[in-house]
Amino acid sequence: MSTDLGTWPEGVARHVLARVETTMAEASRLAPHLAGPAWILAHEQTAARGRRGRPWRMPPGNFAATLVFHPPGGPAHAALYSFVAALALDEALGYLLGPAARLSIKWPNDVLLNGGKIAGILLESLGIGGQISHLTVGIGVNLAAAPPPADLEPGAMAPVSVAGETGLTITPEELLTPLAAAFDRRARQFETYGFAPIRTAWLARAARLGEKVIARTTTETHEGVFETIDESGAMILRTAHGPRAIAAADVFF
Numbered sequence: 001m002s003t004d005l006g007t008w009p010e011g012v013a014r015h016v017l018a019r020v021e022t023t024m025a026e027a028s029r030l031a032p033h034l035a036g037p038a039w040i041l042a043h044e045q046t047a048a049r050g051r052r053g054r055p056w057r058m059p060p061g062n063f064a065a066t067l068v069f070h071p072p073g074g075p076a077h078a079a080l081y082s083f084v085a086a087l088a089l090d091e092a093l094g095y096l097l098g099p100a101a102r103l104s105i106k107w108p109n110d111v112l113l114n115g116g117k118i119a120g121i122l123l124e125s126l127g128i129g130g131q132i133s134h135l136t137v138g139i140g141v142n143l144a145a146a147p148p149p150a151d152l153e154p155g156a157m158a159p160v161s162v163a164g165e166t167g168l169t170i171t172p173e174e175l176l177t178p179l180a181a182a183f184d185r186r187a188r189q190f191e192t193y194g195f196a197p198i199r200t201a202w203l204a205r206a207a208r209l210g211e212k213v214i215a216r217t218t219t220e221t222h223e224g225v226f227e228t229i230d231e232s233g234a235m236i237l238r239t240a241h242g243p244r245a246i247a248a249a250d251v252f253f
């Protein structure tokens with residue numbers, strides 16, 4: 001894909017807010033009034049949330065934004081935007097940090113820098129009766145600072161920040177344009193050609209592919225070699241008991 005990500009995508013709205021509880025709630029509130037996709041960026045969140053209902057800490061200067069749009073297709077198709085988003089964020093950060101930056105993606109959608117977590121992505125869908133009216137894709141990036149270790153869950157991967165790892169100061173607005181441009185391109189590719197090219201591009205950026213990992217679901221722990229992801233985005237592990245498809249889990253290296 002071309003690396004020119006400096007132009008805001010046509011037909012996409014942008015709202016920049018000083019302080020909100022969470023951009024996820026702002027996006028849900030705006031959804032019924034939108035004519036097309038919109039990004040909501042906030043400089044401060046007082047009640048940010050992460051995956052699995054966990055809180056998300058946001059030191060000042062970090063990036064917090066939610067994209068809200070109407071996705072084509074049903075819930076299974078919408079869930080694959082998780083990979084579109086991770087790929088777009090990896091590309092936007094690569095565009096800003098340069099080719100030497102050691103970026104990778106931890107299944108399904110954490111972006112890592114030098115092996116530490118710098119970003120998290122949260123997908124939520126709005127709608128009734130299994131019909132999705134809107135999808136919200138929330139993205140948090142530790143641009144200025146990683147959350148303090150005391151805020152971490154036991155066993156969680158150590159977070160890092162862009163400033164801490166590279167010495168570069170990147171403002172949330174500076175990240176928003178390449179991220180919106182990269183997401184727009186990858187989403188168009190997904191909508192035109194399906195998941196196959198997204199899957200291929202995602203696998204090329206995957207952390208620990210071909211290596212041993214541990215996947216913890218809410219009820220089980222699986223250890224095995226991370227072989228690939230399938231057409232539904234599930235992680236395929238080669239375990240001592242044969243291949244396992246893991247649809248949702250926390251992954252530990």
Ligand SMILES: O=C(O)CCCC[C@@H]1SC[C@@H]2NC(=O)N[C@@H]21
Nearest residue numbers: 022048049050051120121138140
């Ligand atoms: O648990 C994770 O890794 C996902 C974290 C997602 C955080 C972002 S920050 C912007 C948006 N607003 C929220 O409240 N959460 C997401």
